[in-house]
Amino acid sequence: MTDPTSIVAIASSLIAAxxxxxxxxxxxxxxxxxxKRMELSSGRADATMPQAGNRIELADLKERVRKLEAIAAGIDL
Incomplete structure (x- = not known):
């Protein structure tokens, strides 16, 4: 395994990989x-800003998660 041909073959295979x-x-x-360029040009990237309805839904979900975490921790609400 020390012959130069096999070393060159292994090295070239590694470089190719x-x-x-x-x-x-x-x-x-x-x-x-x-x-990402297409999203920016179409204005779809601005959809990350929540609208009023989405913010209300997000607040409801956060409240549910808080309650579930309290239940999991054994805290009585």
Missing amino acids: IAITAAAGLKGWQGWLEI
């Missing part, structure tokens, strides 16, 4: 960035 992994990761990153 790293290059393929990096290329796949870069392609995925570029796809994610493209999705």
Whole structure:
């Protein structure tokens, strides 16, 4: 296993595997960035700001979670 041919073959295989992994990761990153660009251009990214109805629903959910946590902790409300 110490002959130079096998060492070069293993090294080149490792470099090829790293290059393929990096290329796949870069392609995925570029796809994610493209999705974010499309969200920004369509105005969909502004949907993260809750509207009045959504805020009320969120407050109700938080209250339910608080009550469930109190029940789980054994605290009487």
